[in-house]
Amino acid sequence: MAGELIVSRSLVIPAAELSERFSRSSGPGGQGVNTADSRVELSFDVAASKALPEHLRARALERLAGRLVDGVLTIAASEFRAQLANREAARERLAALLRQAIAPPPPARRATKPSRGARERRLDSKKRRSATKQTRRRPDLS
Template sequence: MIQVTPSIAIDESEIEESFVRASGPGGQHVNKVSSAVQLKFDARRSPGLPNDVAIRLMKLAGSRLTLDGVIVIVAQAQRSQKRNREEALERLLELIRQAAVRPQIRRPTKPTKASKERRLASKDKRSSVKSGRSKPGMD
């Protein structure tokens, strides 16, 4: 079990790893070794995630989410397979930690009487400044 937060833990069997060849520079080494990691995690069917966290996680995943609800994370920045695995897992766990935080609900408030008066006073002042810029009338 991987402990994500004090209340959320996911089983290692829920995470599927596959290794592919990394793109980019690296010479002959990059052509021979499959060092890039493709990490797949089924957020929709994970028993370790509460339903609200899974919904927020799928929204946060964005383009990394497939139509089946599987999150795919590709890590290929490091030269070693082991470091790419660690990086991909850490990115997944960080995504789950972000989804575990409940967003604060905004409670709408009414403006105070003093703030309304300040707003109207500033509007009057601005109006007088602008009217002072106009051409004198024919009075």
């Protein structure tokens, strides 16, 4: 469980680059909440990571800029009663966030023009609509 984090087939974050902190959770657990440190904070230093290739690190830093504090990404999980389940949830969320951040940008959109037929159909429907509204008007009494 405390091993490496598999982000994708080609990217694995070693356990040495992850740090976990545990604290008391405010979530479910009854009286056990007051005694068990079930909340997990999982931190990953994106800026100093050796596991991320340079181009992926730059992309991740740019896309996660709003979530980083001094280049460190922190995920907190406290939705489960068990520390083990919260650790797993935090790892899954971190992996999903990194996967999304390092994904290649979508291909650029190629601009297209409407076809001649589409333009004609659009204008015909506008004319029909205009004629319909014309017939609904009150006759001019002048």
